[in-house]
Amino acid sequence: MCQLHTGHKNKTVWIVVGVAGGAVLLAIALLLWWWLLAKRPSAIDSFNKITANWQGKTIALFLDYDGTLAPKVDNPDEAYMSSEMREVVQELASLCATSVVSGRARDKAESFVMIENLHYAGSHGAEIKLIDETEAYEPARKYVPVINQARERLEEAIKEIKGASIEHKKFGISVHYRCVEEEEQELVKKLAKQTIKGFSELTVTKGDKVVEVRPKAEFNKGFAVKYILEQLARKNNWDSSQVVAIFIGDDKTDEDAFKVLWKRVGGLGILVNKKRKWTKASYSLEDPAQVQKFLQMLLSWKKKAEAEV
Known part of the structure; x- marks a missing residue:
């Protein structure tokens, strides 16, 4: 009888422990969710804090184009x-990768x-060309035939929708509906997904x-x-622990870069977004406009750091 009572008591204890543990995990998950949704501090207001430990380190700067270097417009060709x-980016490129x-x-x-003295990665990383290389690295080359087939199907699917357009790319497809x-x-999103x-x-x-395909x-x-960091480290004998990698971008597709830098010592992601x-x-x-201001601050800091060496 006593053994049965003890077993019941132990079972109750384990249930309580399990519930408490689940509550702790839920609290941690909610805190992480809140942090990921929180408005990030301004990179301009935090500039001194950001650069506090950068002296003597190598800077590798990565920039998105649309919505970052240029404003988003209705017609992507404009x-x-x-x-x-352009002037500040060109000057920065002469001082850091x-x-x-x-x-x-x-x-x-x-x-x-x-700007010539830049490394370029296009089609979300499917084609990459470093400054000193004559040929681009194209890991997605084998997908070109299927991408061309998909592009033809998409053009047919959205042809009746006024304002929808397809941006032709060698290694991908962009279906614009701004x-x-x-x-x-x-409907555009649905048709693209179905196709x-x-x-x-x-x-x-x-x-x-x-919609990106x-x-x-x-x-x-x-x-x-x-890829670019690995290639530059190999060519320039960089000590990866002494490299600060910065990515500035505004779109959901930039999160892949933020994720890489989030896990990396010396990695810094900056989101361009008011919301x-x-x-x-x-x-x-x-x-x-704020990106330009931040880059100008970075340029001034870099010039000063170079002068102090």
Whole structure:
């Protein structure tokens, strides 16, 4: 009788422990969720804190294009960066390793940025060209035929929707619907998703008023950042513990890069967005104008640091 009572008591204890443990895990999950959704501190206001331990370290700067270096516009072919932004990026590139990592095709990104001494990654990391290399690294080359087939199907699927457009890229497809009437925007997303279901090698991700179609393989902006860092470290004999890697971007597809840097010692993600949103970036800027201001501050800091060596 006493043994039965003891067993019942032990069972009760374990139930209580289990409930308490579950509550603790739930609390941790809620705290993490809250942190990921929290508005990040301003990278401008926090500049001195950010750079406090950078003296003597190598800076590797990674920049998205649309919404970061240039404002987002209805027609993606008219998304121009200002001459002032170009000037500060060009000057920074002469002092630290600077890369543009874009969802656009690499050649199109280059034609908009118009700066030669940069590393370029296009199509979300599916094509990467370093400054000193004549050939681009194209890990997604084998997917070109299936991407072309999917593009033809998508063009047919959305041809009747006014304002919808497809951006042609060698290693991916962008379906833009910023100019589509609001009541039809969900239809564009639905048609794109349904169309790509027939292509097992491709996947769909949603951005800001755009549906991105890419190979399912791990070619993303995080992949591009890792690849460029590894190549530059090998070529320049960098000590990875002494490298500060910064990525500035505004879109959901930039989260792959933020995730890589979040896990990396010396990694820093900066989200360009005025709103509170889920992110693994550590700091924020509101718009391209603030990006330019931050880059100007970084340039001034870098010049001063170089002069003190």
